[in-house]
Amino acid sequence: MRFIARRVGFYAIAAWVAITVSFFLPRMVPGDPVAGIIANASIHGCNPYCVKALELEFGVFNHSSLLVQYLQYWGNLFHGNLGVSYFESSQPVTTLVAAYLPWTIGLLGVATVISFVLGTTIGIFLGWRRGSRLDWVVPGATFFQAIPYFFLAMVLIEVFASILKWFPPQYGYDITLTPGWSVGYIWSIIDHAMLPAFTVVLASAAGFILGMRNQMLTTMDEDFVLVARAKGLHSGRVVWYAARNAILPSVSNFSLAISLVVAGQLLVEVVFNYPGIGYLLFKAVINHDYPLVQGVFVVIVLVVLAANLIADVVYAFIDPRARQEA
Amino acid sequence: MSTNVTTLLTSPEPAPTSRGSRAIRMPRSPKIIAGLVILAVFAVLAIIGPAISPYSPNEINQNWVKITCQQGPGLCIGEIKDGVPGGYVPLEVPLGPSAAHPLGTTLLGQDVWSQLLNSTRPTLVVAFLAGLVATALSILIGVSAGYLGGSADEGLSLLSNVFLAIPGLPLLIVLASYVPGADTSVIVIGLIVALTGWAYGSRVLRAQTLSLRNRDFVEAARVSGEGRLRIILAEVMPNLLPIIASSFLFTTLYAIGAYVSLAFLGLAGTPTSSPPGPWNWGIMLQQVFDNNAVNTGYWWWWLPPGICIALVGTSLALLNFGIDEFINPRLRAVGLTRKAARKAGISFRATLGFTPVMGGRKAPVAPASGSDDGRGGSSR
């Protein structure tokens, strides 16, 4: 599958670019941010071992060139060593990431799937039955697309948590409960995930609806859809002929879509104090916890690129022309 | 070519012309008009905002803040702690809308309406600046890639695909954290936002340039010896204008969201830091969040900036739709809509492949006729 191999190679290059940028950035900034970072670190609870680790990481006593440090950094990466966070009581970054990441993937995964399925289905319907009574959804979705995710989160918190008190307004679970596999704990997880998930779904579905509708309208103009009608196929089958083709651009534009959803998810986590990786990045940035920022950034990039790769594989399956192009 | 009615009404694109001498036709679509009106209102506010603002946005109106000196008389004056001048205590409850403060106040007694007015200009300036720079970048890279082809195309496409694949906001956060001046200068932030937003436009422009490059009129220009740059500027670009406009709007929409998000996360500087960053709608929302005002129902504080963002975003999206319909007539509602049918006084359901039949007489259906019955002409 030359097609897949090419895509893997491409994603490797993209990952390399992102990681390199993140490595060089603080070291290229004028002034001496490294000293500032270490000074800051000690104040915020970085114990002596942690300070030592930071000094090693930033090569304070290591007078080797930037290039050598860069290679060392890559060496560390391949050993799964992302450095040590000094703000979070000197925990290794990998541990922190492992604790926070599942929350994000759970929330993001579920919300994105629901949003995609819902948005695409509504979009197909709006395209097929143009001029129907449901057409008011189009201007509505246009408006929703322009609302920032975090603002929508605030609105929903106000309405559903403050006024109606249906859902809890903050956190990923009830902090008074002990974590474990108890029913109460699991229920509180679901309960706390409802509003954040609802926010993400509401904000991202609009984009899927409008995109799919436009793609349907364009595809329905193709001859083969008319031929399906001319052949006397049932309406459902004719719609399928159109939709099966209309959905292709949605998958090939996946990188743009996931970039936007990840951004939105990040903000939603911040607003809800939801313990996901976006929230972790936010805290890291605020606290100038550079190793954590860099580590989380690397992880986010890798996860997103992996998702893109999966989308590419799916695309190769659903579009026979793509397989030939390699 | 003669007029083919079918292509007239449903052609996939307006026929490209050489030399771009035709005037740029602005279709009279309600979407475009609505979008332009909203944008115009905000543009006016951006220009005159600070001038008509009744208070300074930072100003803590002394009349409205409880004055309590906590350390005893004579010891508080002149101190500033956490942004609040000595002797003042933040309001327990921000004041709601009233005659003096049409949109109420913040927890620090600042007038929300003034903050809104002062925020409009920086927000819009950054958004449009970022949109312009990003569009310029995407034109440069996308059109070059599409036109030059070969290894230049490969290289430039790789560049834009890499930037497209890397998730935008995380990259923005990292950049904004470490690039100097991001928290004070509108221009620096604008450039950073542009850096993360040009990739999609360049891909679209590249695809369109590729398809135009193989058209006859470009081929003719090439054969007649016109220089490459001249062909790109005079022949290709005029036909790309609608797509460039659409890309600009889309990128600006992205930019406003990105800028507001950065401000919300505290990465675009705050007006109370030193040196101070500009006011914008994102900062307003950040302060709401910082002061935990969401759960407490002070809607006048956080609803206005959010709605402003949404309105500007919607106007951009509407303009974008209008242009999309211009580029792709398939998206236009031509002729047979429910509205048109109702106006004409008939009701029907227009489904693909079941052409509606209007009126017509119900002729008795004759059995299969035999041999030629000597039919005359077609007149009735």
Place this chain on the structure above:
Amino acid sequence: MSEMSPPARAPRTPTHSTARQADPVLEIRGLTVDYGFGTEAVHAVVDCDLVLRRGQVLGLAGESGSGKSTLSMAAIRLLRSPGVITGGEVLFHPRPVEGESSDPTIDLLRADEAELRRVRWSEISVVFQSALNALNPVITIGAQFDDLLKVHRPHLSSTERWDRGVELLEMVGMTGERLRSYSHELSGGMRQRAMIAMALALEPQVMILDEPTTALDVVTQREILEELMGLRDRLGFAALFITHDLSLLVELADEIVVMYAGRLMERAPAASLFRAPRVPYTYGLLHCFPPMHGERKPMEGIPGSPPDLRALPSGCSFHPRCPWAMERCRKETPVLTRLDASGREAACWLHSGGATVPAELALADPGDRGSSAATRRVAR
């Protein structure tokens, strides 16, 4: 609505009967089609009559924009929005089965969706100009055959459906293995053959061919046409062949109808039309194509260009370009009337107004009027 399998038919006998004797299978009477509604409606087809007889090939000729595709698509209600049928009827006469009474005639314009679905493809099928666009690009050819057979021949098992697909492909000169291919994996000629095979899958009584070979190169064009005519001889369906290329029709068709600006101009047996046109437009069309043999003559063509359907000339639509136009042509629109006893029809004031007919339009009809297209092809 149950999908019944059709009643068993008597084995077909290929009809080489002359045009006049066979029963009509599809009668279009007074068909009028507009694009749009009310005052803005564009009249694409005005009051057209066509009679397609069993086993006959009827040619429909005209330039782009003449309305020929609109006419044929409207007849089977496949016209896209914003097309509306504003009058007329389209009668389909099912073939009578030996020993049983025939199914009743159906007016396609007044049939409901279920009826249309039953009749479509099983009785009337269509071959489009561009097979690349007419075939679904993401599923195999075999899957498209399968869809078809599943709906109309529900009693067949999946193996039987596959076998039928193989049989059909072999009938058009392709191997059964091609059922596994996607449309982009086939050459242009093969795609068109696959389309034709699909059109024949249910042994329809009528096949509408809308410029089936225009998109192909000349060599493939000839191959496909010969294939097509061979199939027609074997299976005996009636064909409505639409094209702008009159020279093709002269060989293939039994009868030709010429269309201009939405109206029928002339109707005649093919040989008569070719040798002795009666209408200035037909005359002009015939003299656009240089003959392969014979003496060299200056090329004439028709001055001017076809009219915009939204702004038709008054009276006869052709009068601005007609070398024999009279005062009457500017004022009154001629209708298709029978010329003398030969059965030919023409819409021209030269013939029905008592004026003198120019020599070019008064040539003698060729002697062997009864020759069918088949014998003409053999003779070449």
